[in-house]
Amino acid sequence: MSIDIDTARRVAHLARIAVAEDDLPALAGQLSGILTFMEQLNEVDVSDVEPMTSVTPMRLKRREDVVTDGGYPEKILANAPDAREGFFAVPKVVE
Amino acid sequence: MSELSKLTLAEARDALRKGETSAVALTEACLSEIEGAARLNAFVHVAPEIALDQARAADARIAAGDAPAMCGMPLGIKDLFCTRGVPSQAASHILNGFRPEYESTVTQKLWDAGAVMLGKLNMDEFAMGSSNETSTYGNAVNPWKVDDRDLTPGGSSGGSAAAVAADLCLAATGTDTGGSIRQPAAFTGIVGIKPTYGRVSRWGIVAFASSLDQAGPMTRTVRDAAIMLGAMAGHDPKDSTSADIPVPDFEAALTGDIRGKTIGIPSEYRMAGMPAEIEALWSRGAEMLKDAGARIVDISLPHTKYALPAYYVIAPAEASSNLARYDGVRYGHRAKLAEGDGIVQMYEKTRAEGFGKEVQRRVMIGTYVLSAGFYDAYYNRARKVRALIKRDFDEMFAQGVDAILTPATPSAAFGLGEMQDADPVEMYLNDVFTVTVNLAGLPGISVPAGLDAQGLPLGLQLIGRPWEEGDLLNTAQVLEDAAGFVSRPAKWW
Numbered sequence: 001m002s003i004d005i006d007t008a009r010r011v012a013h014l015a016r017i018a019v020a021e022d023d024l025p026a027l028a029g030q031l032s033g034i035l036t037f038m039e040q041l042n043e044v045d046v047s048d049v050e051p052m053t054s055v056t057p058m059r060l061k062r063r064e065d066v067v068t069d070g071g072y073p074e075k076i077l078a079n080a081p082d083a084r085e086g087f088f089a090v091p092k093v094v095e
Numbered sequence: 096m097s098e099l100s101k102l103t104l105a106e107a108r109d110a111l112r113k114g115e116t117s118a119v120a121l122t123e124a125c126l127s128e129i130e131g132a133a134r135l136n137a138f139v140h141v142a143p144e145i146a147l148d149q150a151r152a153a154d155a156r157i158a159a160g161d162a163p164a165m166c167g168m169p170l171g172i173k174d175l176f177c178t179r180g181v182p183s184q185a186a187s188h189i190l191n192g193f194r195p196e197y198e199s200t201v202t203q204k205l206w207d208a209g210a211v212m213l214g215k216l217n218m219d220e221f222a223m224g225s226s227n228e229t230s231t232y233g234n235a236v237n238p239w240k241v242d243d244r245d246l247t248p249g250g251s252s253g254g255s256a257a258a259v260a261a262d263l264c265l266a267a268t269g270t271d272t273g274g275s276i277r278q279p280a281a282f283t284g285i286v287g288i289k290p291t292y293g294r295v296s297r298w299g300i301v302a303f304a305s306s307l308d309q310a311g312p313m314t315r316t317v318r319d320a321a322i323m324l325g326a327m328a329g330h331d332p333k334d335s336t337s338a339d340i341p342v343p344d345f346e347a348a349l350t351g352d353i354r355g356k357t358i359g360i361p362s363e364y365r366m367a368g369m370p371a372e373i374e375a376l377w378s379r380g381a382e383m384l385k386d387a388g389a390r391i392v393d394i395s396l397p398h399t400k401y402a403l404p405a406y407y408v409i410a411p412a413e414a415s416s417n418l419a420r421y422d423g424v425r426y427g428h429r430a431k432l433a434e435g436d437g438i439v440q441m442y443e444k445t446r447a448e449g450f451g452k453e454v455q456r457r458v459m460i461g462t463y464v465l466s467a468g469f470y471d472a473y474y475n476r477a478r479k480v481r482a483l484i485k486r487d488f489d490e491m492f493a494q495g496v497d498a499i500l501t502p503a504t505p506s507a508a509f510g511l512g513e514m515q516d517a518d519p520v521e522m523y524l525n526d527v528f529t530v531t532v533n534l535a536g537l538p539g540i541s542v543p544a545g546l547d548a549q550g551l552p553l554g555l556q557l558i559g560r561p562w563e564e565g566d567l568l569n570t571a572q573v574l575e576d577a578a579g580f581v582s583r584p585a586k587w588w
Contacts (some may be wrong), residue, residue, distance in 0.1 A: 017442075019447065031456070038404045041405060044401055051481075090441065
């Protein structure tokens with residue numbers, strides 16, 4: 001499976017990474033190379049094999065559904081590039 | 096004073112308990128070595144005030160007779176660990192300026208045990224790389240040198256490996272998703288262990304591929320690895336995949352007796368084009384274990400060749416999901432926006448500026464293999480192959496194999512920049528012997544075992560049964576003793 005320029009553009013957008021038009025051909029080539037490498041997996045007979053969900057047979061622990069932490073919005077916002085009045089600030093999303 | 100920074104953890108612990116030195120003296124010695132080693136670019140944030148405070152507290156604890164094994168030990172911490180108030184940016188530009196308000200479980204456990212944080216260590220960006228060349232801080236440099244070239248310390252825990260090998264700290268933390276502890280350990284002549292998946296909490300460690308990531312110690316000796324792993328391991332309610340089982344005394348497992356143990360030699364690891372000296376080292380390692388009373392058997396792990404392609408589906412898939420959080424909203428870098436840019440442009444520009452090329456590639460590959468129409472063909476197929484890879488190991492262990500011996504890396508350390516024009520896939524081949532262990536969730540350790548013809552260190556890897564790190568460390572120590580690797584890099588920096 002090789003990735004063409006349109007697919008590369010679409011993947012970049014899905015990944016929310018801006019890629020300049022001029023860089024798309026090289027990117028498409030690299031992604032195709034990696035996918036070709038992955039295609040070796042098609043040689044393996046995986047019929048009757050369940051996809052692995054957990055590498056160690058373990059049941060995820062459950063914990064009580066209670067509040068154990070919180071109450072410090074200033075710490076939560078301390079690293080934000082733009083925080084105002086106790087909120088993260090972003091460009092306008094609703095017209 | 097520089098001799099103090101050369102001590103092993105075991106030696107330093109004993110010296111502290113006997114009152115022959117102090118945690119402050121050890122810490123000052125390391126800080127002074129770090130100051131003189133800027134050329135190695137191993138430490139990227141130094142925290143002398145925190146270090147000396149912690150060292151004084153450790154001395155007080157030792158004086159009071161309350162001294163756990165790690166008390167007073169000056170450590171380097173990989174930049175992937177969140178450390179409260181100290182920059183923690185996974186060597187990425189996108190986390191520029193990030194100072195966590197919290198402490199990772201592993202580092203908290205180390206500080207609770209009295210250890211001292213010297214600072215943060217260089218690494219590949221988001222732990223994606225095998226040469227420490229994808230870091231926003233620039234390359235870390237291997238203290239080993241054979242000619243004019245600067246060599247890679249390996250990756251992703253390259254700064255950790257360089258710092259331990261160059262005696263800038265007594266030991267360091269690393270993390271290993273596909274070989275990121277064991278490959279740099281091998282490239283720098285030190286010991287690195289990746290524990291069983293779930294042995295060590297991942298909470299507070301910047302996530303790369305959550306089903307593969309494990310933290311572990313990088314040390315000068317196997318005994319040190321046993322000591323430090325004991326302090327890092329244990330159940331953590333904050334990591335639902337951390338195992339709620341007791342942590343044994345790993346150091347007590349180092350009996351030196353491996354008589355009757357069965358060591359498997361997997362034929363599939365004998366790769367075409369493998370350098371003769373690596374093959375010879377591997378055979379010598381098997382001989383050493385045999386001389387110590389182990390039984391050496393040839394084994395087969397038939398799905399080995401599919402481990403790398405499976406890994407390079409699964410790890411990027413998980414990374415694309417984990418790295419979605421870097422969006423310029425809550426922490427780190429946000430791109431300057433043009434007039435009229437909306438939130439999607441903010442995400443796209445922020446991530447284009449913040450992520451390096453290799454991280455971008457992996458996020459995009461991960462996005463692709465998880466996208467509608469390709470999920471089954473790539474991601475689900477890779478997870479099925481992963482189940483087969485694990486089954487290969489399970490079957491060998493069921494047949495009585497106690498540990499598996501392989502080379503740690505397909506070559507010795509290479510020159511920085513030498514792989515620059517290579518295909519990304521060529522760099523991935525560095526992980527060929529280590530990545531199976533992550534896919535199967537097993538413990539694996541790299542032990543320095545010899546020098547190549549140029550005089551660079553080479554490592555051997557031992558792979559153990561799940562949860563039996565003690566037994567694995569014991570076998571590793573036998574190998575370490577028999578190999579008698581004592582070479583150290585000559586100081587040139």
